[in-house]
Amino acid sequence: MADTLHRTPLTRDRILLAAVALADATGIQSLSMRNLAQDLGVVPMALYKHVANKDELLDGMIDVVVGEIDPPRQDTDWKQSVRLRILSARQMLIRHPWAPLAIESRNMATMAVLAYLDSVVATLRAGGFSTDLAHHVMHAMGSRILGFSQELFDASRRAGQTGVAEVDAPTGFPPEIAARFPHLAEISAAASHDDASTVGSGCDDQFEFEFALDLLLDGIDRLRQQGWTSSHRVR
Known part of the structure; x- marks a missing residue:
């Protein structure tokens, strides 16, 4: 029961960040819903509550990393x-x-x-x-x-x-x-x-x-x- 209470909730943001980290470490070709689920310690079906498919996962990953680009300078x-x-x-x-x-x-x-x-x-x-x-x-x-x-x-x-x-x-x-x-x-x-x-x-x-x-x-x-x-x- 204690493990359940302290388990980090699975969210879309957490999935995307984990997918980015996995692609950084092993390349995009090795990324799959199965090995991403394994990294997160969940069953693959749990991911589909937050991302519909791998295409949506890739779109979300792109949005995460593009969000790292500096905002426009005003000075x-x-x-x-x-x-x-x-x-x-x-x-x-x-x-x-x-x-x-x-x-x-x-x-x-x-x-x-x-x-x-x-x-x-x-x-x-x-x-x-x-x-x-x-x-x-x-x-x-x-x-x-x-x-x-x-x-x-x-x-x-x-x-x-x-x-x-x-x-x-x-x-x-x-x-x-x-x-x-x-x-x-x-x-x-x-x-x-x-x-x-x-x-x-x-x-x-x-x-x-x-x-x-x-x-x-x-x-x-x-x-x-x-x-x-x-x-x-x-x-």
């Missing part, structure tokens, strides 16, 4: 505010390397993802962006807004696992391929990557991420200053 300009939030999102993904592919796997964005994206647009609009330019900025930024981007030569893209693309290593190209594509082999051998900063499968390292992010933000700022609209496109 800086739009560019610094957006940059800091994106880098905060990237730090979240370092803590949860399974999250990028979990986010990409969903047919619809979760409520937390939508709220985050909406707040980024709000920052752009408050910074003087037209609706038109903000629309194109969001397309240009893509998944980078959420702290990750697909690596061009990633051959190790597997859900929930970390790893750098094979091209990141000087030995990434077999000799016969390097001979056929010498320019790619040259830059892959010259590149320096820090394995410890890799967010996850399909994501570049921190330096490359910030390099591209700053190029985008600087270019976007120039368009904002010029009053660019989509009617300026070359057809």
Whole structure:
């Protein structure tokens, strides 16, 4: 009776936090309702009182980790505010390397993802962006807004696992391929990557991420200053 009285109640929040911890420890591929129930010390059917199925579980897990992204800064300009939030999102993904592919796997964005994206647009609009330019900025930024981007030569893209693309290593190209594509082999051998900063499968390292992010933000700022609209496109 005493054990029953002191047992931690099973709640949706407790289930989601346990699922996030399990995915962090073993990868998203190993996550199942059965082993999650085992971790929580309950029978699998007990979970279904709080989450309808694994899809709902994944959506909830995404919302938990996206909720870790820092809120928008009010004491800086739009560019610094957006940059800091994106880098905060990237730090979240370092803590949860399974999250990028979990986010990409969903047919619809979760409520937390939508709220985050909406707040980024709000920052752009408050910074003087037209609706038109903000629309194109969001397309240009893509998944980078959420702290990750697909690596061009990633051959190790597997859900929930970390790893750098094979091209990141000087030995990434077999000799016969390097001979056929010498320019790619040259830059892959010259590149320096820090394995410890890799967010996850399909994501570049921190330096490359910030390099591209700053190029985008600087270019976007120039368009904002010029009053660019989509009617300026070359057809």
